[in-house]
Amino acid sequence: MAYVCPRCGGPVARDVSAGASILFGLVGALVSAAFGSLKCAQCGEIGHSEFPPEVRSRMTRNSILMGVGGVVLFVVAVSFLAQGS
Ligand SMILES: [Zn+2]
Secondary structure: OOOOOOOOOOOOOOOOOOHHHHHHHHHHHHHHHHOOEEEOOOOOOHHHHOOOOHHHHHHHHHHHHHHHHHHHHHHHHHHHHHHHH
């Protein structure tokens, strides 16, 4: 999911933290992808309030979906481990 920079019109990417991914694996990667800050290659960090409302609502929906996906993965992994013992 790519967003367009409200300042220069360039591509904006999530600043996904490598540290969180290493610490918490896939769940950490999902959470940081869902809630990480957005960065434009030209303008640097872009606040959520700078994006137009329809883009913000799309971001919120994506974040919730990814958050829910992370929780579901975690629950599936835990129940899988519990059954294996
Ligand atoms: Zn920009």
